[in-house]
Amino acid sequence: xxxxxxxxxxxxxxxxxxxxxxxxxxxxxxxxxxxxxxxAMSSLVSWHLWSDVHLxxxxxxxxxSMTKWLYEIL
Amino acid sequence: MSKVxxxxxxxxxxxxxxxxxxxxxTAPFIIxxxxxxxxxxxxxxFTVGGLLSTxxxxxxxxxxxxxxxxxxxxxxxxxxxxxxxGLWFLVWMYLVSCKTLREGTSFVGxxxxxxxxxxxxxxxxxxxxxYAVYMGAEVVMRNGEFITPLAAIVAPALIALSMxxxxxxxxxxxxxxxxxPVLRGAVTPDITYALELxxxxxxxxxxxxxxxxxxxxIIVTGIITVxxxxxxxxxxxxxxxxxxxxxxxxxxxxxxxxxxRNIERxxxxxxxxVMSTILIKLSVFHYAWCEGMKDVFKLSSHRIVALxxxxxxxxxxxxxxxxxxxxxxFMISVAPAYFVVTLVGIPLLAxxxxxxxxxxxx
Numbered sequence: 012x013x014x015x016x017x018x019x020x021x022x023x024x025x026x027x028x029x030x031x032x033x034x035x036x037x038x039x040x041x042x043x044x045x046x047x048x049x050x051a052m053s054s055l056v057s058w059h060l061w062s063d064v065h066l067x068x069x070x071x072x073x074x075x076s077m078t079k080w081l082y083e084i085l
Numbered sequence: 086m087s088k089v090x091x092x093x094x095x096x097x098x099x100x101x102x103x104x105x106x107x108x109x110x111t112a113p114f115i116i117x118x119x120x121x122x123x124x125x126x127x128x129x130x131f132t133v134g135g136l137l138s139t140x141x142x143x144x145x146x147x148x149x150x151x152x153x154x155x156x157x158x159x160x161x162x163x164x165x166x167x168x169x170x171g172l173w174f175l176v177w178m179y180l181v182s183c184k185t186l187r188e189g190t191s192f193v194g195x196x197x198x199x200x201x202x203x204x205x206x207x208x209x210x211x212x213x214x215x216y217a218v219y220m221g222a223e224v225v226m227r228n229g230e231f232i233t234p235l236a237a238i239v240a241p242a243l244i245a246l247s248m249x250x251x252x253x254x255x256x257x258x259x260x261x262x263x264x265x266p267v268l269r270g271a272v273t274p275d276i277t278y279a280l281e282l283x284x285x286x287x288x289x290x291x292x293x294x295x296x297x298x299x300x301x302x303i304i305v306t307g308i309i310t311v312x313x314x315x316x317x318x319x320x321x322x323x324x325x326x327x328x329x330x331x332x333x334x335x336x337x338x339x340x341x342x343x344x345x346r347n348i349e350r351x352x353x354x355x356x357x358x359v360m361s362t363i364l365i366k367l368s369v370f371h372y373a374w375c376e377g378m379k380d381v382f383k384l385s386s387h388r389i390v391a392l393x394x395x396x397x398x399x400x401x402x403x404x405x406x407x408x409x410x411x412x413x414x415f416m417i418s419v420a421p422a423y424f425v426v427t428l429v430g431i432p433l434l435a436x437x438x439x440x441x442x443x444x445x446x447x
Contacts, residue, residue, distance in 0.1 A: 019208075
């Protein structure tokens with residue numbers, strides 16, 4: 012998955028070349044942040060680290076008990 | 086660049102497919118974990134959630150006319166706090182996009198491409214949607230317009246043919262176990278999916294007639310309620326109690342269709358339809374996310390994040406939801422409260438702040 016992600020990053024950078032040339036510094040920062048996050052997630056899957064990392068656990072912790080309460084009152 | 090103009094017909098179709106896209110795949114399985122015989126009543130109650138969404142939309146559009154959901158939050162709550170809540174919404178839209186792509190990937194993987202790695206299937210979906218978003222709102226909306234005539238021909242035919250196998254006794258007795266399992270089964274379709282209709286608010290600045298959005302949401306609610314209830318009746322009427330063990334009960338209903346010796350395997354049409362509608366939903370949510378990113382990070386165009394954001398959705402669909410079971414667990418155990426807080430609590434907070442501001446200005 013990480014190889015596919017890397018190839019795609021190069022391809023989309025080529026497609027976005029014109030937009031990125033005209034983009035301001037903070038726009039490039041946002042763009043780079045999204046790409047880095049995507050690569051990080053791809054590497055999590057590729058290197059089999061994802062079975063140890065539960066990325067939506069914070070949402071489970073925040074809203075799991077509220078949802079349970081919702082079911083209980085029904 | 087000309088201002089995008091989305092017609093009432095286009096936004097209505099986009100909202101219908103945004104709910105039905107994954108609703109037809111995941112919702113029956115989730116409802117059947119709580120209730121089987123009376124699942125159709127849970128779907129009939131979609132009206133309640135749809136009207137709740139419409140009420141929030143009415144209040145928001147009145148308090149913040151011609152403003153998108155995230156743009157309105159920034160206007161109402163100020164540049165800093167507004168952007169914090171805007172980021173919260175961006176995370177919500179991103180999670181829904183990842184969940185949608187994961188549902189589509191699992192569906193395609195299980196039904197037609199069992200030997201293909203899931204990340205390849207997800208990649209194909211993400212690229213298609215990102216390209217549609219890159220091309221603009223008009224392309225996203227026209228996708229919905231394109232699929233609707235096909236669905237209008239295929240869906241009634243499949244429904245009519247499925248009814249040949251319907252056994253009304255599978256639906257009897259009605260409410261034998263009382264209302265509790267029905268209400269619990271109704272939580273996901275009638276709160277989680279119904280609140281997803283509020284994604285329409287993100288498109289308000291692009292609508293030709295933004296004040297008509299709540300009316301369109303009522304029409305969408307009516308259509309989804311009728312279609313959902315009909316599907317609920319047919320699914321349980323055909324499959325019966327075994328619906329509890331099926332991941333995709335509607336697919337099994339379509340697979341039952343056989344007319345003579347010549348007409349069978351119509352599930353291909355159903356799978357094509359589901360894939361198309363899931364991609365429409367993904368495009369709608371990804372476009373809304375890109376427009377939100379534009380507002381929160383002051384980008385010059387949504388195009389800057391259309392492709393890189395699509396890549397992030399692709400990676401997130403696999404990394405965040407490790408299996409379809411995790412998607413189902415998220416939808417049952419986390420999404421109802423998360424969606425209520427995000428889609429009812431935060432917009433109403435913005436409406437209250439605007440009302441307070443107006444009163445203090447007098």
